[in-house]
Amino acid sequence: MKLYDLAGSEDDRRTSPYCWRIRLALAHKAVAFQTEPWRGVEKDKIAFTGQRQARIVPVLVDGDTTIVDSWRIAEYLEKTCPEASSFFGSKEGKGGVKFVVHWLDHIIYPILMQIVCVDALKVSHDKDKAFFRNKWEYLHGMVIEEFAGGKHVPELQKALEPMQLILQEQPFLGGTEPNFADLAVAGNFAWARAVSPIQLLEEADPVYAWRERMFTRFHAVVHPTIGYQHSLLPAQQQDVAATDEAQDQHKKGPQSGIRLTAST
Numbered sequence: 001m002k003l004y005d006l007a008g009s010e011d012d013r014r015t016s017p018y019c020w021r022i023r024l025a026l027a028h029k030a031v032a033f034q035t036e037p038w039r040g041v042e043k044d045k046i047a048f049t050g051q052r053q054a055r056i057v058p059v060l061v062d063g064d065t066t067i068v069d070s071w072r073i074a075e076y077l078e079k080t081c082p083e084a085s086s087f088f089g090s091k092e093g094k095g096g097v098k099f100v101v102h103w104l105d106h107i108i109y110p111i112l113m114q115i116v117c118v119d120a121l122k123v124s125h126d127k128d129k130a131f132f133r134n135k136w137e138y139l140h141g142m143v144i145e146e147f148a149g150g151k152h153v154p155e156l157q158k159a160l161e162p163m164q165l166i167l168q169e170q171p172f173l174g175g176t177e178p179n180f181a182d183l184a185v186a187g188n189f190a191w192a193r194a195v196s197p198i199q200l201l202e203e204a205d206p207v208y209a210w211r212e213r214m215f216t217r218f219h220a221v222v223h224p225t226i227g228y229q230h231s232l233l234p235a236q237q238q239d240v241a242a243t244d245e246a247q248d249q250h251k252k253g254p255q256s257g258i259r260l261t262a263s264t
Contacts (some may be wrong), residue, residue: 007037020187119196
């Protein structure tokens with residue numbers, strides 16, 4: 001499978017929370033995949049999807065099948081990889097997961113965007129900077145430096161209270177094991193890690209411990225990518241030097257994609 005994935009100034013800096021959901025989802029299903037770094041202005045590169053404006057990723061290509069949109073891709077993977085760990089558990093469970101995804105998209109993501117968008121613009125590819133600045137400033141009606149930044153972190157922590165409460169009772173949103181709700185929320189934190197050094201969570205926050213469980217479980221797809229180290233637990237700091245060295249090797253030459261064998 002090939003995943004078209006939004007990239008920033010470097011090919012290994014992956015900068016879309018929606019693409020991160022699918023990177024984690026493919027790992028959850030233990031599916032080997034190749035990623036194709038894509039930038040927001042590269043409409044021709046995904047014109048084959050038939051999108052009117054060709055600006056939506058993730059795009060997953062599986063042989064002759066092309067799927068656009070993270071939720072549709074999750075449904076496709078659930079159908080085509082039924083023997084692997086389920087995203088939803090049941091028809092009823094799917095409804096609960098979709099509720100979490102709506103909460104994430106309409107409540108959590110907008111706050112996160114307000115926190116990190118200035119930093120996200122700094123690490124976007126040069127040819128994308130004008131596109132993203134114009135898009136974000138049009139949505140908010142002001143220059144991003146006026147509305148963005150760490151001042152919104154308390155608002156984020158307040159919005160995460162329902163998640164904090166459930167994580168006091170169980171290790172994952174899915175219960176004893178993660179489901180697509182966990183993957184979707186973790187995708188937003190993986191995106192934030194890729195674009196901004198702002199500390200989002202206190203160590204005493206149950207969401208902090210959950211995030212570390214998720215990043216550790218999906219280490220093979222999270223930590224080889226470029227990101228800020230503030231989310232690493234002290235025990236993981238010993239791996240930082242090796243990770244940085246590997247990232248330097250990646251940046252020495254252009255790559256058409258990274259072959260990943262995802263494991264959980």
